Amino acid sequence: MPIRPGTDLALLNGLLHLLVKNDAIDRDFIAQTTTGWEAMESFLEEYAPQTVAEITGLAVEDILTAACWIAEAGEWMSLWTMGLNQSIAGTWNTNALCNLHLATGAICRPGSGPFSLTGQPNAMGGREMGYMGPGLPGQRSALVAADRAFVEKQWSLAPGTLRETGGNGVIAMFEAMERGEIKACWVICTNPVATVANRRHVVQALEAAEYVIVQDAFADSETTHFADIVLPAALWAEGDGVQVNSDRTMTLARKAVPPPGEALPDWDIIARVARAMGFEKDFAFTSAADVFAEASRFSNSKTGYDITGISHARLRKGPVQWPAPAGDQQDRHPIRYLPPDGHDPVFATADGKGVFFARPWMRPSEWPDEEFPFVLNSGRLQHQWHTLTKTGRVDSLNRLNPGPFVEVAPQDALTLGLQQDDHVQITSRRGRIVLLVQISTRIQSGTCFAPFHWNDRFGEDLTVNAITPDAVDPVSLQPGFKLCAVALERVEQSVYQNTDDAEPIRKGHPDMMMRTLSTHLGLEQSDKSVIASLPEDARAWLSGFLEGLEMAPPNVGEVPILPASAPLPPKIHARVGGILAGLYSRAHVNHPAMMPQEEITEAVLTPRITVWWASQTGRTEGLATTITSWLQEASHEAESKCLDTFDAKRDLSGLALFVVSTFGDGDPPDCAVPFWDMLREHKKPISDLKFSVLALGDSSYANFCGFGRVLDGRLQELGATPLLERMECEPDFEDAVETWRAVMLKAFAGTKTDEAALPLPTTAVVPASGTREAPVMARLCINERLCSVGCERDTRRIGLDVSGTDLNWAPGDALGIWPSNPEPYVETVLRALRLPDDTSIVLRGCGTVGLREALVRHLDLCRPNPAMLKILGSCAPGFLPHLLKDASLSVVAEEVPTLFRRMQPRLYSIASSPNVSGRVVELTIGVNNTPWPGICSNWLAGSEEGADVPVFIQPTTHFQLPADDVAIIMIGPGTGIAPFRGFLQERAARKATGWNWLFFGERHAKESFYFHDELAAFLTEGVLTRLDTAFSRDQPERIYVQDQMEAAGAELWKWLQKGAHIYICGDATRMARDVDAALRRIVARHGNLSVSEADTFVSNLTREGRYRRDVY
Structure with a gap:
């Protein structure tokens, strides 16, 4: 049945609708062995044959015939493979197919049942080993406490060792690697540069990774070119192993030939690495039989998985179908889930019953439209395997299809003016490729098919997965490869090079012949x-x-x-x-050899140094100004500039010092986003640029100095020359930067023809009152709990009276607070140090202070310093009071400052306008106790009204209100509402005419609708034009602010077209990324733009100051 791609679910529901209508279901089986049927019959009413025909493109007669065949068959089987699974509704597709079997009782009987097929035996058997998502060996899950306990016992692990969590899938893994959250990867027996959907993220991830290991049988795959280490692996025929078929039959595949050179089986390589890391006992395998023997211990009575009666020795006599318990003598066990008495099956669910799931068909967002009217389906040819690393070396197979191609239907070829072997450009929302046309009657009009075998090794613009979508099924996390909306256009271009000289992608290296x-x-x-x-x-x-x-x-x-x-x-x-x-040897147009004499004098004899900065809060800008003054004092011509003024035509040469912070979870600050987008897309070498990077970050975050690291790496990949190694700094960077100062000045002194002596340090500047270095005292006057009684969260409205100070602020600014450590923490540390509490110690910026005062006010007693971990003999970070609970250290006073991190202030978005709250600065804070108590939020929440709080104002240069007549869109779930409350108060006070739209969200409306009455009043008064809320746990399906944005996407696009500014405040880890992704989808969908055009549109919003983020 030539079904329209992406509509399988509608067909499956439509077939079940007809079976119900014609009473061709087994109601006794349903009643005795299943649950969930009560919701099905009314649900299926929507899937009448005519409706299904319109969705699927199938003839009504064909749908009726298929249903009739199932009804009359008695015993029937379903077989499905990647076409059903590789969809953003893949799990639902499978649910719907199982619904058909449960409804007809055609399961657990000879000749009946759902039968999943995968591309190769080890893809079937590997699932039982637990390699997918939260899987554990023996069809177990890390999300189930009993399963974790069983596996911990089998592996002799301490209880609680295994985490109650699962992976986020391949797509999310590479995105995390691209952001710098994952530093290293080990790629085994796969070629993700060619095979992962929207592979651009894979390329950028491997480029960003600090260490890449690729384990493969062939050295020239697309992925091995990104490897720091390549481990030679044996093929399946070069070692022993067990293969598992779709019917659960296990077959021992014996070694046919020895592996060449130093190649080893995968299990052997992994075991050797593990033993080298100190895990000798746990990886003392000497053969594949040993590995299988361990796997056989993980039987699971709940699911019927049992291979305790199978071993390599038994398999040498012939294949065995599991389940095969210990002592079993039968080779075949075709029926699963049947109890010994042969009655109704008992399924692997809590109550032993099969479950019906009502899964509606919903049109995917990746759907053909006027711009992308065709559907590209991708897959493999029957005679080739994946990316041709193995089968592509067989001449007889290559002669069947000598090169890459796309199959197009005759009627579409006629419309597009395409002829056989023309070149056609295939463009999706993610990019473009160019392939040879093959006109084929196998293809439906409106669709096209291209195998993904040929990639970078064979030429440019051939990689099919450069354009496929990477949106994933929320359950399986598998991307929807098979539905890719594209445009087709004939082009005069020959891209395919069927020659060994075609060079693949290289990591940072030019092409060579x-x-x-x-x-x-x-x-x-x-x-x-x-x-x-x-x-x-x-x-x-x-x-x-x-x-x-x-x-x-x-x-x-x-x-x-x-x-x-x-x-x-x-x-x-x-x-x-x-x-x-x-x-x-090459020289660019801005190389001295190509420049007029007067320009040579400026560029070579007295080179200018540009100190580029990128900051979200302003600290980096201040540091860049200081560094510029140091350079000028050393007789350099230097200037400080924000990266939003960077000009690629002018500034990719000369001398540069990049002082950058990391925003959110490894991202560049907003002002550096256009620069970073440009640098990532830049292709030409920049060998005339000499640079250094000073990166600011916080090691309590996973992606420490993430943007500084990827910036340094990208500049070097493009051929720029580092003058000195990247410097990474913690928030208390003063001492480190002062030490780095001399090294930096010496490095840049070497760039001058007439070296000047390094300058002496200048006289210290006394910091102004009310700044980070010189806070003032405020009085706590409001400490109000915003959540209702019984709420698991604790969110506070905090008010700080700054009367008597000179502090001034505006909406969008942040208030910095210097907290104090709790007394129990201080006592724990004093006991561990074994020093009197009045011991004198010297701290930078404070002089000589008593030990107790230092522990209370100046040292961080939550996050352990590496020096402290070393003295404790621990390599794992943790909560310092827990680590020191039973410790007894031998230290002297002089060592104390080196053992602790310095206390750092916490910045909070100000939640009020001075025009409304007067001299009281209001905050909205969430009291944090996960994974450990937050110092500042708990200190504030536990303080009595009237307490003194050291504070300072951190002015913002980016998160400010626009002119009064400009519309604004604010997205602030949770405590992210704080600055927007201030915005609304300010606009009300100024009687601003610009429209205001707020998206707010929390878990439950009754418990956590912060400032409900105030927002309602703003709506009534017309200050707040529109309020959209998302309370995620108030209904069965989770709803978040990004979902509400997309639901209102058309209106949001109209506001943007009219010049609205958009602001985001809140969590950087998930919310800000999800909201940003939703914004880009809205721009693409309602602006009728491609993905790249939508990205450009959003980048322009940032560049114009219309897209601002304050996330943490």
Whole structure:
């Protein structure tokens, strides 16, 4: 049945509708062995044949016939594979298919049942080993306490070792790696650069990763070119292993040939690495049989999974179908879930009954429209395997399809003016590829098919998964490969190179044509050799030199040099050196050799240093100004600039010092987003840029200095020269920066032709009152709980009276608070240090203070310093009071400051307008106790009214209200509402005419609708034009602010078109990313833009100051 892609669920529901209508279901089976049927019959009413035909594109007669066949068959089977699974509704598709079997009773009987097929045996058997999501061996889940306990016992792990969590899927994993949250990866037996949907994120992730290991049987896959280490693995035929078929049959595949060279089976490599890491006992496997023996211990009576009676020794006699318990003698066990008495099946659910799920068909967001009217379906050919690393080496197979292609229906080819072997550009919302046209009657009009076999190794713009969507099924987390909306356009372009010289992607290296160079030198054809007179050893040496260049190409800007010891005559030595210089030595238009004399004087003799800064709160800007003054004092011509003024045509050369903070979860600050987008897309080398990076961050976050790290890496990949290693700083960076100062000035002194002596430190500047360095005292006057009694959360309205101070603020600014440590923490630390509490210690910026005062006010007693972990003999971070509870240290007073982090202030968005609250600054804070108590939020919440609180104002340069007549859209769930309350108060006080739209969300409306009465009054008064709320736990389906945004997407797009500014405040880990993604989808959908155009639109909003974020 030629079904329209993405509509399987509608068909399956429609077939069950007909079976119910014609009473072709087994009501006794349903009543005795299932649950959930009561909701099904009314649900199925919506799937009448005519409706299903309109959705699926099938003829009504065909739908009726299929239902009739099922009804009359008695015994029937379903077989499905990736076409059903690789969908954002893949889990629901499978549920609907199982609904058909449960409704007809066609399950657990010979000749009946749902039968999943995958592409290869180990994809079937691997699931039982627990490698997917939260899986544990033996069809268990890390989300189930009993399963975790069983596995911990089997592996002799302490109770509680296994976490109650699962992975976020491949797509999210690479996105996390791209953000710098994952530092290293080990890729085994897969080629994700070619096979993962929207593979751009994979490429950027592997480029961002600090360490990439690829374990493969073939060294030239697309992914191995990103590897820092390649581990040679054996093929399945080069080692013993057990393969599992779809019918649960296990077969021992014996080693047919020995692996070449140093290649080893995957299990052996993993075990060797584990033993080298100190896990000798747990990975003492000597054979694949040992590994299988351990797996056989993980039987699961609940699911019927049992292989305790199977071993390599038994499988040598022949295949065995599980379940096969210990002592079993039967080879075949075809029926699962049947009890010994042979009565109704008992399924692997809590009550032993099969479950019906009413799963509605909903049109996916990836759907054809006017801009992308076709559907691209991708997959594999029957005679090739995935990315051709193995089957692509078989000439007889390659002759069947010599190169990449796309199949197009004859009627579509006629409309588009396409002929056989034309080139067609295939464009999706994510990018473009160009393939050869194959006109085929196998393809429905409106669709096209392209195999994903040919990728970067074969030419540019061929990778099908560069354009496929990476939206995932929320349950299986599998992306919807099979439904990709595209546009087709004939182009005059030949991209496919069916030659071994086609170079794949390289990580930071230019393309090279070493074979051409080798041929030119005559190393392949001695009759025309440039060096025909060379002796054999010299020829061998030169050949080896060129092979080395091919294996490790030079970075951009590097020119290979023949060593003086090379066994070559002087003339040949000089000639080869000249060829290498001609191939690799390049000068750009802004290189001194290409510049007028007066420009050479400025660029070379007195080079200007630009200190580029990017900051969200303003601290980095202040530091950049300080560093600029240091450079100027050292006789450098230096200036400080924000990265939002960076001009790629002008600024990608010369001398630069980047002082950048990390925003949210590894992202650039808003002012650096356009710069970072430009740098990631930049292709040409920037070898004329010399730079250094000073990165600010906080190691309590997973992605410490994330933006500084990826910036440094990207600049080096593009060929820029680092003048000194990247400097990474904690929030208390003063001492570290002061030490770095001399190193930095020395490095930049080397860039001048007339070096000046390094300057002496200047006189310290006394900080102004009311700043971070010199806070003032405020009086706590409001400490009000905003959540209702019984709420699991504790959110507070805090008011601080700053009367008597000179503090001034505006909506959007932040209030900094210097907290104090709780007395129990201080006592715990004093006991561990074994020093009198009046011991004098010296702290930077404070002079000599008593130990107790230092512990109360100046040192962080929550997060352990690496020096403290070292003295404790621990490598794992934790909560410092817990770590020191039973500790007894031997330290002297001078060591104390080095053992602790310095206390850092907490910045809170101000939740009031001075025009309304007067001299009282209001905050909205969430009291944090996960995973450990937050110092500042608990200190404030536990303080009595009248208490003194050290505070300062952190002015914002980015999160400010626009002109009074400009509309604003505010997204602030939870405590993120804080600045927007201030915005609304300010606009009401100023009688601003601009429209105001607020999105607010929390878990429950009754418990946590913060400032409900005040917002209601704003609505009544017309200050608040629109209020959309999302209380995620008040209904069965979770609803968040981003969902409400998309529901109102058309109106939101109209506001943006009219010039509205959009603001986000709140959690950076999930909310800000989800909201940003929703915004981009809204722009693409309602603005009729491609994904790249939508990204550009949002980047322009940021550049224009119309898209602002204050996230934490």
